[in-house]
Amino acid sequence: MKRLFLVLALFLAFFLTACRLSPATPLAETPPPLPLPQEGEPAPPREPEKVTQWPPVAVLMYHQLGDPPPGHPWPELYVSKDAFAAQLDWLDREGFHPVTLKEVLTAWREGRPLPDKSVVITFDDGYASTVQVGLPLLQAHGFPAVLFLQGNLLNRAGAVSDAMVRTWLEAGMELGSHTMRHLDLTRASEKDLEAEVVGSRSFLETTFDIPVLTFAYPAGRADDRARSMVEQAGYEAAFTTRSACARAEDDPFLLPRLRVNGSDSLEAFARKVSCHP
Numbered sequence: 536m537k538r539l540f541l542v543l544a545l546f547l548a549f550f551l552t553a554c555r556l557s558p559a560t561p562l563a564e565t566p567p568p569l570p571l572p573q574e575g576e577p578a579p580p581r582e583p584e585k586v587t588q589w590p591p592v593a594v595l596m597y598h599q600l601g602d603p604p605p606g607h608p609w610p611e612l613y614v615s616k617d618a619f620a621a622q623l624d625w626l627d628r629e630g631f632h633p634v635t636l637k638e639v640l641t642a643w644r645e646g647r648p649l650p651d652k653s654v655v656i657t658f659d660d661g662y663a664s665t666v667q668v669g670l671p672l673l674q675a676h677g678f679p680a681v682l683f684l685q686g687n688l689l690n691r692a693g694a695v696s697d698a699m700v701r702t703w704l705e706a707g708m709e710l711g712s713h714t715m716r717h718l719d720l721t722r723a724s725e726k727d728l729e730a731e732v733v734g735s736r737s738f739l740e741t742t743f744d745i746p747v748l749t750f751a752y753p754a755g756r757a758d759d760r761a762r763s764m765v766e767q768a769g770y771e772a773a774f775t776t777r778s779a780c781a782r783a784e785d786d787p788f789l790l791p792r793l794r795v796n797g798s799d800s801l802e803a804f805a806r807k808v809s810c811h812p
């Protein structure tokens with residue numbers, strides 16, 4: 536009897552287990568095959584598209600920072616410290632990006648983008664006020680600028696000294712040539728033209744041990760002969776005083792600039808920088 540009970544219990548256990556594993560249990564769906572890894576090298580990162588069109592760039596031209604002495608024949612060349620400070624504040628507030636000439640020329644040459652609202656700040660001749668008044672204000676905003684230095688003004692009274700130019704360069708500012716003697720290059724002899732254009736470049740490069748790649752014509756006066764000499768001398772760009780914003784398609788050796796006058800209101804300054812005629 537006991538044995539019969541054990542056989543029945545075993546049979547029951549087997550029957551229940553078989554039921555649980557019946558084919559009625561749904562089968563899991565077959566997962567799709569995994570994609571096979573591609574053969575060969577991973578694809579190189581795609582080259583960014585080259586820029587072929589840039590908005591015009593306002594290249595601003597300053598001379599003296601401060602108030603003109605009474606009776607000065609060209610008071611417009613003096614922009615007061617307060618006016619200059621207000622102009623830099625305005626540029627900052629309005630989202631302009633002062634850039635170096637090197638940045639502009641490299642972008643144009645290599646098809647790279649420039650920051651929105653790019654603008655270039657330049658000073659001519661080499662007055663001490665450029666470094667003494669201008670540099671601290673520029674640095675407060677983190678703005679770069681360019682000094683076009685007339686070689687024979689260096690270390691003269693009221694002009695920049697060697698030490699000031701070094702301070703300027705160490706602050707990340709740029710240096711370009713504005714000839715040696717500020718001659719009208721359209722009327723200079725061949726010998727003088729060479730001394731002013733080629734000579735000033737080697738003088739600045741030797742004195743400050745940097746490459747000098749930009750040039751500003753005295754009083755903006757240029758002709759074919761002066762332009763050719765500037766190109767042959769190894770500069771990359773040169774500036775006149777033709778009043779317009781600079782464009783990538785302009786002749787790089789006859790680029791325009793916008794003069795900032797002492798009497799300019801902030802509205803007049805804003806119109807110039809925004810490249811509105």
Ligand SMILES: [Zn+2]
Nearest residue numbers: 659660753754
């Ligand atoms: Zn000048």
